[in-house]
Amino acid sequence: MILDELKQYRPYSISPGYHSDQILYGQKESLELIEGTTYPYEYETAKAIQSIVHSVDNEDDVYLFIHEQSLLFQMIHANQKEAYLEYSLHDQRFIIATTQQQNDSLYRLLFIAINYIYNHYQIESFEDIYTNWRQLKMSNHHQGNNWDANEYKYVLHIAQSLIQLLKDILQQHDCFLSLHYDSVEELMQHLHITFNTQSLTPTYLFQNDPQQLLLDLQSKQQIYQSLSSSSYTILDICPLYSKQERQKLPLFLQESIKSNEQLYMQNREYLDQNDFDLIKSFQRGKTWSCLYYGPSGTGKTTKLLCIAGALGLPSLKMVGSRSIDESTLFGKYVLRNGETVFEYGPLSLMMKYGGMFIFDEINMVDSDIISSLNDVLDGTKQKILDNGEIIHAHPFFRFGESMNIGYTGTNEMNLSHKSRIQNKIKISQLPIDKMAQIIIKETGIEAIIARKMATLLDAFHNVIINEGNETTQRIDLRTLLNWANKTVDLDGDVIRASLVTIISELAEEDDEILNLEDARQILATNGPASSVMSLIVHEFMQQKDEI
Structure with missing residues (x-):
C-alpha cells in the first residue's frame, strides 16, 4: 500500500x-x-x-x-x-x-x-x-x-x-x-x-x-x-456403493471410506452451499471433476476429503511437486520377489475401483504431466497404461484438485486443462468466527484465546507484507492450530507457545535472533518476528503478568 x-x-x-x-x-x-x-x-x-x-x-x-x-x-x-x-x-x-x-x-x-x-x-x-x-x-x-x-x-x-x-x-x-x-x-x-x-x-x-x-x-x-440461495440442508452420508460392492474393495480402500465418512461427519457444519451443491452433482455423476483454489490453510483438501466422505467414497491423494512423472500417477513396472510386475499408480487405482483422486497443489507439477491427464478428464475417461492395459474409469470415479494461487514455485494452469474441470470453486480466507470455531474444535483451547488468535491473523499477514518475505514466510490457519495445540500442551502459556510455532516461521532468515528461548530478546530485534511478537504480547499480556 x-x-x-x-x-x-x-x-x-x-x-x-x-x-x-x-x-x-x-x-x-x-x-x-x-x-x-x-x-x-x-x-x-x-x-x-x-x-x-x-x-x-x-x-x-x-x-x-x-x-x-x-x-x-x-x-x-x-x-x-x-x-x-x-x-x-x-x-x-x-x-x-x-x-x-x-x-x-x-x-x-x-x-x-x-x-x-x-x-x-x-x-x-x-x-x-x-x-x-x-x-x-x-x-x-x-x-x-x-x-x-x-x-x-x-x-x-x-x-x-x-x-x-x-x-x-x-x-x-x-x-x-x-x-x-x-x-x-x-x-x-x-x-x-x-x-x-x-x-x-x-x-x-x-x-x-x-x-x-x-x-x-x-x-x-x-x-x-x-439471487440469494435458499437455506441449504446439511446432508447425511449418501453412499454410492452398496454394502456388497464396498466389501469387494481392497481393505485399504475400505479403511479410507471409514476415515472420509468420519471426517465428513465431524466437519460438515463447516461446509457451505457450494460444497453441498458439489456433493449433489457428484452423487448424480454427470459432474465428476472439480477444483478448489485459494489461499493456503483455508481447508481446500479437507473439503475434498469431506465430499468423498459424504458419498461413501475412498480417496487417494497426491501432493504436487516437480518430481512427479506420469508413471508416479498411473503406474510402472517394479521388481518384487525376483519378478517384474506392474504396480498401479494412485490415479489408475481410483479409476479402476472408483473413488476420489485428490491432486493437491496441482499447479506445482510440470505442464507435460498436466497434459497427461487430458485423456482421463475427457468424456471417454480412459488411459492406456505402460503395460498396454486400457483402463476405463469406474462409474464412481471422481477427480478433485486444489491449488494455491500466486505462491513461489507454482505454474500458470493452461486453458486446455482448465476447460476439462467441470466445477471451479474459489475459497477465501475464513471469517474470524469460523476460524475460532475450528481452532476450538481441533485443539480444545478456550474460546476467548481461540478468537484472539484468529483475530491476529490479518495483522500477521500485514507484517509479512510490509516487513517480511511473502514468498518464503506464511502464517495461516494451520499455523494457528499448531500454536493453539502448543498452548494447550504448555498449560495455557500462549506467549511461550508462539515462539516455536508463530515466531519460528519468521525467524529463519533473521540473523539477529540467536534462539527462540526468550520473547524479550526477540522484541529487542528489528524485523517481522519482532513486530509479530509485539502484537502477540500486546494481545495476551492480560493473561500473563510477565513474558
Missing part, C-alpha cells in the same frame, strides 16, 4: 499511542447540547457526531486516487491538506496519515471513504454505516444546522460505529500515522500521484447525486433476495 512507504519519512509517531483519546473523543466540554442540534453532549460520542452534523459543503473536500488494489483518499479542510486514508481491497486494511488529530475532519474523511467503498464494492462490514446514512436527509444540512431528534438515532448509531472503527485502526500495528510535518506530500510528489479532480463530498456526504451513482437500497435488497 502507498502509505506504508511513509515509514521512511520519520513520522512523529505511529499507532498505537499518540493522544489516542483525543483522536477518538476530542476535548471535554461543559455543553448540554451539541451546537446546532437538540442532541445531548456526551464526551464519548460528541466528536464523531460533530463530524456529521457540523459538515459544511464548502469547507471539506475529499479526493480519490485508485492504485491497483488500494484506494487512497485525501481530505482538504479549509483549503489545507489535513489527512489521508488508504484502504486495501485485498486484505481490507485501513491506514490513516494525518497532520491534524484535534478537529473532527478525520471522522468525516473516514465516513465519506466508507460510503464510497460500500457504494462501489459492497464490503459487508460497511453496510450498516451506509444504510443508516441513507436514512438521513443530508441534503437539508449543507450548512450544518437543522438537526433534530428525529434523526438522532441514525446519527448516534453511525457515530458509535465510526468510533469503533477508528479505535480498531489505532490499535493495529502501523495503521495510524500522526505527522509533525506533511511528509505525505513528499511521498505524493515522489510517486507522481494525481488525485481525481472531483470531490467525493457532495455525493458521499450530502447525497447530492445528479448522476444517480448511489445505490438504490430497496432495489438492491430485492435483487439480493431474488
